[in-house]
Amino acid sequence: MLAATKLEEVRHEVTELVQATPTGRDLMRLMVKVLHDRMLKYNWVGFYMLEPGAEPPVLVLGAYEGAMTPHTRIPLNQGICGAAASSGHTVVVDDVSKDPRYLACSLETKSEIVVPVFVGGQVVGELDIDSHFPSAFTPEHQELVQYCAMLVGKKLEASGK
Ligand code: SME
Numbered sequence: 001m002l003a004a005t006k007l008e009e010v011r012h013e014v015t016e017l018v019q020a021t022p023t024g025r026d027l028m029r030l031m032v033k034v035l036h037d038r039m040l041k042y043n044w045v046g047f048y049m050l051e052p053g054a055e056p057p058v059l060v061l062g063a064y065e066g067a068m069t070p071h072t073r074i075p076l077n078q079g080i081c082g083a084a085a086s087s088g089h090t091v092v093v094d095d096v097s098k099d100p101r102y103l104a105c106s107l108e109t110k111s112e113i114v115v116p117v118f119v120g121g122q123v124v125g126e127l128d129i130d131s132h133f134p135s136a137f138t139p140e141h142q143e144l145v146q147y148c149a150m151l152v153g154k155k156l157e158a159s160g161k
Contacts, residue, residue: 007144010038014148024156028063031148035129036065041136042129044105047117047152048074048081049125059085059125066130069105079103081128084114088123092142094135105130113137115149119157127152 013034021027028047036045046064050057051073059074059081071079076086080101084091093112096102102112109130117125127149131137137145 006038007140010034011144011147013038014151018151018155021155023159023161024152025063025161027155028152031152032063032065035148041131041133043108043132044069044128044130046128047125048085048128049117050085050123057085062125067106071103071105074103080112080114081126084116084126084128085123088116088118090115090142090146092137094137108132110134111136113142113145115142115145117149117156118153124153124156 014031017027017030017034021030032045032047035042044064044066046066047062048059049062051060057076059076061069061072074081076082080091080093080099081103083101091114093099093102096109096112109132111131111134112129114126114128116123117127127145129137129145
């Protein structure tokens with residue numbers, strides 16, 4: 001199956017990035033590019049990281065690929081991003097126009113996935129992907145994005161940065 005092959009290829013490519021990068025920051029920078037360039041329905045791909053020591057906590061935009069977003073700082077009580085970080089669970093929204101939590105980044109966005117990144121069992125940030133296509137994040141895609149977020153958490157943990 002072509003679609004399955006593509007997902008497997010990209011999974012392999014992001015796995016190879018782990019060996020090729022010294023820090024979590026480098027891995028995030030290269031990973032957003034691979035996901036954005038290789039997955040046609042991943043139209044905006046970025047990391048939001050919790051600002052260390054911020055009270056109340058806030059997510060700050062990190063590495064990303066895609067159009068500029070007005071949402072560079074997101075409190076945990078706002079957006080799909082805030083919901084994923086505060087719950088520690090993946091959030092998949094098939095139709096963003098029907099989700100009152102949604103903070104619009106682009107008028108073209110139809111669906112979104114946000115997956116928390118953990119270090120030492122604590123949420124430190126998240127991987128956020130928007131698609132111009134409705135229901136883009138099927139369980140197979142969810143699995144890939146969760147795998148990517150897991151790799152970043154492990155790299156941050158191992159490298160300390
Ligand atoms: N849509 C997100 C905001 C971030 S932009 O998509 C890049 C949200 O609802 O939290």
